[in-house]
Amino acid sequence: MDAGVHVANYLLVFVMALFALLLIMEVLRPYKKFSGRSLKQSFATNTSAFIFNNIIMGVLSVSTLFVVAARYSHYGLLNGLESGPLKWILTFILFDFSVYVWHFIGHHSESLWRFHKIHHSDKSFHVTTGFRFHVFDELLEVVVKSLCVVVIGADANVVVVCEVIRMAFVLFHHSNLVIPGERWLSYIFITPFLHRAHHSTLRSEHDSNYGIVLSVWDLIFGTRKEVVPEKIGLEMIEAENFVQLFCLAFITERRLARLLHVLPRRGGRNSS
Template sequence: MQNETVNLLPSQIFFGFALVAFIALVIFEKIKPYRRFTDKIVKESFLTNTTAFLFNNIILTALRATSLFFVAQQFSSHGLLSGLGNNPLKWIITFLLYDLAIYVWHVVSHKYVFLWRFHKVHHSDKSFNTSTGFRFHVFDLFLEIIYKCLFVVLIGVEANLVLAIESIQLFFIFFHHSNISFENEKKVSDFIITPYLHRTHHSTLRSEHDSNYGIVLAFWDKLFGTRKELVPENIGLDIVVAENFLQLFVLAFITERHIKKVLNIIPKGRKS
């Protein structure tokens, strides 16, 4: 019984934090939206993204928090950083490596066709709001969980530190998808990923959305030359005409020549 309580605790904390962060940012973007989308687009976006949350995140976010927590419990004493002990230096190094690892995963999700098939579901949102942080294909999340588990084993991360970093990254996923702007945002963008930077990443144009891959720190995009600062004319992929969650799920498994026939989607841009 005690083990069950320990295993449930990470997912409970993770869901609680997610709910508070999501509600706070939704309220903020309602009060002071950066960009005005039509009511139809916003309603479709929230409905589809919330459905994705119910289908994906209730299953896989719980799995992600719990599985990473469990893996960290088992292997934290065997990784590359295990010899540093549990101290602030290790926390900082672990956070930096974790953030870099997710940056790398994000880059390869754009560069490799197999991974892009799933990740493009996230980019298909024609709106840009906090709920876009929910819009992921189930296999995109599943593959990311496997990648993170391997990373945790490699470097040796304490379970509580994993939970803390995952919570920070979750907040930033909601934050940089939120339809908001704030004073000195461009200056803040020199240090962390903001909505100002991440809007470019959701541009319709491939030349624009293949940029700004960072999750928390803006440093990695500067270091690897993937940073772009501009205001995208359009958001999304311009391929979804009538969107719902089922269509988005199927989208990952079909080629462009079948898209129009099966889902009434017009193929433009990147090949599937």
């Protein structure tokens, strides 16, 4: 367990360094300028979500996968392969595909969407959006990944590398940047251009581009969409702070819609 905790700490340092770099690049050359108030609110909410989630998830995420892989990976599909480049590449591909499938299910299961919609509730799109997750969403993901690690038969150290790459790409493809040649790059990796469509207000657009690192899965399964979203975020889902963000998971859109018809809304027809 100690080794897993040390790995998790190193991972946190790496992620924060990448976060700082992307944040500086967004300030210097943003793809789109969001209003100052909404950007500050989004940044504060997302960062507090990251801090809270990391306190709970710090030992449970990477360290859990490390321990599971070390103890149970010998049952998996790749157990018979000698540790080397071929096994590492296959592990990464299968692990990335597993996360793609889980992401797809998270959009199409009403029970899972209630937690995953928290991530999509950001009305801005920038690097801290990659921190905006409900803690229950992350807990469920750790359980699913642990099962995948056992089924795949991944080496513990390779699992950690996969997580480092995955977390780096989560920050990268949420960045408010234009990457030179990214439309061509997007046929290999998920880029901000592709993932921006995934955060569209329209369900027909945000139910797409589920890949985390490799974009090939969206091509194979017909879930790729190349669109420039008119608006970012979800219409009826909004949170001004972390507490509201946490509670939104327990209010369905249907119930919220009913409330909005009853309660006066600022600027709406029911306003006094």
